Amino acid sequence: MRALVKESAGPGIVLRDVPVPTCGPSDALIKVHHAGVCGTDLHIWEWDNWASNRLKPPLVIGHEFAGELTELGPEADQDLLAIGDLVTAEGHVVCGHCLQCRLGAGHLCRRTQIIGVDRDGAFAEYIVIPASNVIRLDGIPTEVGAIMDPLGNAVHTVLEAEVPGSTVLVLGCGPIGCFAVGVARAAGASLVIASDYNARRLELARAMGAQVTLNPGSDDVVARVRELTGGDGVDLVCEMSGHPSGHAQAFAAARMGGRINFLGTPSRTTEVDFARDIIFKGLTVYGVTGRKMYQTWHQMRRFLRTGQLNPKPVITHRFPLDCISEAIQVIKDGQAGKVILEIGA
């Protein structure tokens, strides 16, 4: 089959013919229809510090996908899955036995294997994954199914708070930030403010339902948030930017007794004034990793199947598998929302 492969240490990814993977006794084999390209794939392409420390080439990359179930191992659940089902999958393969897994926090499993990072991934015609990771689409199109991994990050970030009737500030309007805007609206937030330096991204945030968009290049974000919230600050900040300036705004914009959920991964440390920003403010801070397995998926499926949440406006580009370099380039250019690879059908 055709697959995008990181062949060896160093930049780049190549299209290669590789064998179709074998479906183990508890596994599912899935024919990939669509796959999503993620910032992580960019790190892998560029072979940055993180990638060179983590990946062991050769490896098929890609971790966001959806397609058709074509084979099911004999130990896998035969009642809730069937050959021919259109499906996506949680890309974190967890152990099920460590403390975190046992406490219902499998997304924090210390032995997590991520597809396309620690084991062969989804930028290929077929992928094998444990059947327990598979999620039926039940009517959600595979193009949307292919982005349920990052969409799930947004669902996890937003729903780890009491959203109905609340005021929400989303800092950073990359694809996951834009998704967070849509999730907050779907979950009954009263006011969703989105902030980014990039005008194109603010446009996508508005398309996803942001009632107010701010550009820190021209707006005093914190002052505007205070103004829009009667001086109190917002109930919930979703920090999706990973920038120290985003952190500073997050702490300043959250109300007394409010909450900040951090998803954006910063590349360096941030100075925090614990007394002013956390202790005297009675703040709650939460770090978001992955998707809750599988509450996040359940809630996301509900939102998508009812149409309460439509992530399609965020999909801005589609490429065939052999145009991965063009796909990587539009992400680098910063004018893309979500970029999709069209692989099969």
Added chain:
Amino acid sequence: MRALVKESAGPGIVLRDVPVPTCGPSDALIKVHHAGVCGTDLHIWEWDNWASNRLKPPLVIGHEFAGELTELGPEADQDLLAIGDLVTAEGHVVCGHCLQCRLGAGHLCRRTQIIGVDRDGAFAEYIVIPASNVIRLDGIPTEVGAIMDPLGNAVHTVLEAEVPGSTVLVLGCGPIGCFAVGVARAAGASLVIASDYNARRLELARAMGAQVTLNPGSDDVVARVRELTGGDGVDLVCEMSGHPSGHAQAFAAARMGGRINFLGTPSRTTEVDFARDIIFKGLTVYGVTGRKMYQTWHQMRRFLRTGQLNPKPVITHRFPLDCISEAIQVIKDGQAGKVILEIGA
């Protein structure tokens, strides 16, 4: 009446004769039996940056106390309080109407007036406070009643987590840290580890029930915590030290999916690696201000009245009102636990 007064801007506190305060229509007048001396009183004595910005002398200081109810305004509740009751009081006088108060988070009221800081306090023979702030002791001795304010800080810090069966690390064993040790044990923690540089304080922590005490001067705190928790780290860290090194240990010692409750107020900022310490760890962080009004008081009264929690080992010194300078000195010396002023009877 006799009272300890900050007469004017600058260091020191003086004993003066001042009028007994007048009991307003919704107020209670209380004859003070015992009062507790707090680090805050030390800041006020020394007239540091915080004190000079916040206090408006002349002011009777002191905010931890207990005594006898001697007068009740006509608008005050006459059913649940009676002249002659031994009582203590929440020292934060809150507005009841702001967003935080309306959401049940009165401890974060933006218009909080603290006795002994923003209005006349308790280092005096009598104090007036709104009757709704008064807490009946119902058998708890006034000497213990006099320290329910800082004890309540510890109760708030510890109980803002799921404690039964959990592992807890208390960083910093000043009086509130030592109280936190006792609260964690009373609330069913399985393992309480306490850490401080000061051997005398570690002794008090052990007296309060710490099963393991660590001294960062000689122990590798994080390595020892990992060892004691099967490599996982603790479920809950109570950060009571306010030191950047405490912060670093807190983040390193908390388990994946764990929690850090911060109470110790640092005097400067801390560098935080959000990616490693919060996001990938799925951590929850909570800032502790005051006492929940009045859940914290209710739980504390239960613990004290049953004897599940005995804070007396932490009381190391007792002085009459006119020995305030000696009281301040033993606190400065770092060899004191809780210091009590014996005022009336």
Added chain:
Amino acid sequence: MRALVKESAGPGIVLRDVPVPTCGPSDALIKVHHAGVCGTDLHIWEWDNWASNRLKPPLVIGHEFAGELTELGPEADQDLLAIGDLVTAEGHVVCGHCLQCRLGAGHLCRRTQIIGVDRDGAFAEYIVIPASNVIRLDGIPTEVGAIMDPLGNAVHTVLEAEVPGSTVLVLGCGPIGCFAVGVARAAGASLVIASDYNARRLELARAMGAQVTLNPGSDDVVARVRELTGGDGVDLVCEMSGHPSGHAQAFAAARMGGRINFLGTPSRTTEVDFARDIIFKGLTVYGVTGRKMYQTWHQMRRFLRTGQLNPKPVITHRFPLDCISEAIQVIKDGQAGKVILEIGA
């Protein structure tokens, strides 16, 4: 002033001239613009068993209202309220000192005094109420303000659950049931099913956003709910009917691990199969009294001010104060949604 008064034990209510009530030191005097007529007022009119045991005539009745703040006692908060503000008020006057009040559950205060039931009420040109019970409308029309009491019952019922993405069954589509439909939709429910025997009420439920309406007279409610939820049953049942048949449907329609919030007050006991319906189902059941003070009010204000929730379709009739008997009659006829008295302006 003119007021509707229950003058003595026995059926009926009469329009009388009575003195304008006096504003106490912590009170607010409000000129009533609109008031809502409630089933409780019907019980009082008819002088049923409950009414004759509870009320001590003579008494001005009515507990749902909104109007203009015209006087404020000297002990009342002068910062957040001002003469001329359009306001409504929580009609449960609570003690603030009992166990429930101290634990943040003032809606369960054992010493609650309800306006129009235990103290003079709102079917009058003026009403006096503690200033702390007053809620500013900030742009919400007084006609809507007048029904925030029952709307708040619905907000309390629905939001005491995790609503975003959930499936909700509302049993009983009187005004509060219809409001619950709208609240569930505003809070991000994925599917709201409403059930009632009365076709007119089902029409109102649809107007409030119910995606499916069922009539137990012709539909097998439980079978239909199962069908609509893939066989699982709903996440949340809001039992607003108070009928034993509603109870049976509630237990049968809730999913394993689901939740039933009971608001509708039955006039007699119900047989419950605890093993089948509660224990083996892992169900959570919650009893709804009043409105959470004041979280419910805060969330409701947010929903109303943004337009996420529009309760106006439920208002079907309006009468002047002297047409109370007509107002009572349309409620008895069962063809009314919410009935409003237009008192002042």
Added chain:
Amino acid sequence: MRALVKESAGPGIVLRDVPVPTCGPSDALIKVHHAGVCGTDLHIWEWDNWASNRLKPPLVIGHEFAGELTELGPEADQDLLAIGDLVTAEGHVVCGHCLQCRLGAGHLCRRTQIIGVDRDGAFAEYIVIPASNVIRLDGIPTEVGAIMDPLGNAVHTVLEAEVPGSTVLVLGCGPIGCFAVGVARAAGASLVIASDYNARRLELARAMGAQVTLNPGSDDVVARVRELTGGDGVDLVCEMSGHPSGHAQAFAAARMGGRINFLGTPSRTTEVDFARDIIFKGLTVYGVTGRKMYQTWHQMRRFLRTGQLNPKPVITHRFPLDCISEAIQVIKDGQAGKVILEIGA
């Protein structure tokens, strides 16, 4: 191997030689050391209505056990389990894929298979169970390991509430009720009251830490509870009796805003006054099935390994495998606490 077998429909259980079960690819084979006899086994022995509807003989019975891991399938986790480990196991084998399993409520899986009920059980020299159900004892004796199933029911019942500082009433002092007493004390309850008609059981409840025991034959349970709680009622009722009179006491003894967790399975329906007992009381009711998988096991292991909870006083009888009829008889006589079968070593 020797095993206790229900050979065919009808009363009784017989000791038979049967083949050692085969360890599947994801399974563990365990040599049983100790097993616990449960009320369920009595129902199976007597072949009552429930048993005849549910069981498909022939079947090895028994679902509470601990022993030594002797074989591990190739798909099973090889890192956290090792041959020779002393272990117990969750006896509910769940599907992992249904809605409840996906939402972290595997204890409510609709496709649950219970060992000794739906598949071969533990009253035998060996048992096979999925490796993911296995729990390492890590120092807990196998005799105690053998009762972690019913002990886990008690842990689930008690910890599904905020226990530290609370008042708890345990209704029904069979083994699980007695365990609940111990769990409540370990988790920091301030007052634990236990009630039963059987003096021997009240003795066991006292041995487990009940501060007050009541006998409904001679005590007015509700009046005494009110007296002991300052008139308020208890924060938490654990209903372990399954008797309608227990239900009535539970509702009457719970405080306003309190909670009742129901575990005792009644054989018939109960009349509930929803208005008085649930709605106006603002009560929360929760039905307890099994053990949370695997939070309950984690907390229980912590309690047992630290010695915070010692269930041994409840173990009153021990028998070899061939004395099952004597074991059943002491349970019938009502003078037993927990009855253990000593099978291997």
